[in-house]
Amino acid sequence: MHKKFESNILKNQLFSKKDSLLLAISGGIDSVVLAHLLKKAGFNFSLAHCNFKLRGKDSDADEAFCKALAKDLDVKFYVQAFDVETHCKENKVSVQMAARELRYGWFNDLIKKNKLNFLVTAHHANDVVETIFINLLRGTGIKGLKGIPEKKGNIVRPLLHFTKEEINAFAKKEKISHRADKSNLETKYERNLLRLEVVPKLKKLHPNLEQTFLNNVANFKEEAEIVNKFVTEKTKQLVAKKGVQIVIDKLKLKKEKHLQTLLHHILEPFGFNLSQINDIRTNLVENGETGKLFFTSSFTLTIDRELIILKPSSDKASEPIQLNSLNDLKTSRFIKLSEIKEFKSIQNNELVIEKNKLIFPLTIRQKKTGDKFRPFGMKGFKLISDFLKDQKLNAFEKENCRLLENGNGDIIWVMGHRSDDRYKIETKKNNLLKLTLVE
Numbered sequence: 001m002h003k004k005f006e007s008n009i010l011k012n013q014l015f016s017k018k019d020s021l022l023l024a025i026s027g028g029i030d031s032v033v034l035a036h037l038l039k040k041a042g043f044n045f046s047l048a049h050c051n052f053k054l055r056g057k058d059s060d061a062d063e064a065f066c067k068a069l070a071k072d073l074d075v076k077f078y079v080q081a082f083d084v085e086t087h088c089k090e091n092k093v094s095v096q097m098a099a100r101e102l103r104y105g106w107f108n109d110l111i112k113k114n115k116l117n118f119l120v121t122a123h124h125a126n127d128v129v130e131t132i133f134i135n136l137l138r139g140t141g142i143k144g145l146k147g148i149p150e151k152k153g154n155i156v157r158p159l160l161h162f163t164k165e166e167i168n169a170f171a172k173k174e175k176i177s178h179r180a181d182k183s184n185l186e187t188k189y190e191r192n193l194l195r196l197e198v199v200p201k202l203k204k205l206h207p208n209l210e211q212t213f214l215n216n217v218a219n220f221k222e223e224a225e226i227v228n229k230f231v232t233e234k235t236k237q238l239v240a241k242k243g244v245q246i247v248i249d250k251l252k253l254k255k256e257k258h259l260q261t262l263l264h265h266i267l268e269p270f271g272f273n274l275s276q277i278n279d280i281r282t283n284l285v286e287n288g289e290t291g292k293l294f295f296t297s298s299f300t301l302t303i304d305r306e307l308i309i310l311k312p313s314s315d316k317a318s319e320p321i322q323l324n325s326l327n328d329l330k331t332s333r334f335i336k337l338s339e340i341k342e343f344k345s346i347q348n349n350e351l352v353i354e355k356n357k358l359i360f361p362l363t364i365r366q367k368k369t370g371d372k373f374r375p376f377g378m379k380g381f382k383l384i385s386d387f388l389k390d391q392k393l394n395a396f397e398k399e400n401c402r403l404l405e406n407g408n409g410d411i412i413w414v415m416g417h418r419s420d421d422r423y424k425i426e427t428k429k430n431n432l433l434k435l436t437l438v439e
Helices: 002-011 029-041 057-073 084-091 095-114 125-138 142-146 164-173 190-205 209-238 250-254 259-270 274-285 326-331 384-390 395-400
Strands: 020-024 044-051 077-081 118-120 239-242 245-249 292-295 299-303 307-312 321-323 335-342 350-354 362-366 402-405 411-414 429-437
Touching: 002 029, 020 029, 020 095, 029 044, 029 057, 029 164, 044 057, 044 095, 057 077, 084 095, 095 118, 125 142, 125 190, 125 209, 142 209, 190 209, 209 239, 209 245, 209 250, 209 259, 245 250, 250 259, 250 274, 250 307, 259 274, 259 299, 274 292, 274 299, 299 395, 307 395, 321 326, 326 335, 350 411, 384 395, 384 411
Parallel strands: 020 044, 020 118, 044 077
Antiparallel strands: 239 245, 245 307, 292 299, 299 307, 321 362, 335 429, 350 429, 362 402, 402 411
16 A cells, blocks of 8 residues: 555556645544655654644544644644634634534644645545535536546645555554544444445446446546536636626527537636526526526526626615715715816716716715615605616616705716706806816
8 A cells, every 4th residue: 555655646646745735634544544655655744733623522532532643643733612602603604614624624723834845635535526426416517526636736635546545554564553533433424434334335237336436536537627618718708707707608608509508617716606597597497587686695596687797796886975075085995076168068987967966975975775866857756675676777787877966955867877857057167166086
């Protein structure tokens, strides 16, 4: 196993003896065997152990074992205790997800602080099999069939070509002691059920199950490269960036033969799950309602008439901005103010108003339910929401539309769209201000 281990690292250029490695050590057989292999091969590494305090005395015994192992191997040892339950409550995630977020956050901090090159983990061939099964059961594309990468960024997994049987046999032969985590025997966890009951039955039918999956992974990686090349080219044709927004040509996308695949590859990086992507596809195919919204933790998507639009989500709408004087108006980040001697014509993003009609404080704010004004050229009042609908604005444009409210409560200007007829100019010369909307 020693020779195969070193040969694989050299062949695939995973790391070298000049690199400084950080090994995630749990005390279990996989990570302990990996520590011994690294030591025997002469690599420069440290051990990092997470104590999640979830198993009482057993958790503390794991920590003590790992500390002793570091001393025996004469390597540096890092340890950190975590409050997993608090993290779960604050971030509304499962225990497994909380543990993952906490440990990888800490590992990254250690790597940066100590200027280390790679994080090394003890994932092996059986983990690849289980991961592919889990991805299939939850729903996946070709990306999910690629299993676990041997090297991605600064994370390296040098045991992926070894089976659990090989690791157990090596530990027995070398008389390597380790800790056993009793929770790994609880079949209430999806991965444990696969590991303890499903995979052993499949191995009776296919004794070389792990190697077959590794061979499949190699094939899937090549095929994924072909798919990614196709998708990248299509994405360039369909997707564009407009300020902070991402816009997708809805009409072109609907004509694509591989609509589902393209949607998945375009939207998945923004956090949209398979169920949401299926709903979006159904909306496109069946010409569903426009303006429908879909949310992830960091993005909001709306389906407009001709575009699919994504924008970063904000925790709350922009707060109102109060302008107490002309000087405040001049320094506003939304408005450029200038005095003009004579009115000639204006653009859509401009408002010309007589100075004496401004009543301070002015307020720049987003629309509220029931807001109304008298659109320029009309005799009657109109709800702002109806006006914006008539302008055929998409959901984000409606949301981002700001109003300029006079000190007496009148809405002077639906900014960038229409002024109020009550504030139309009565003289074409002198005492005029021009407000230009700054995007």
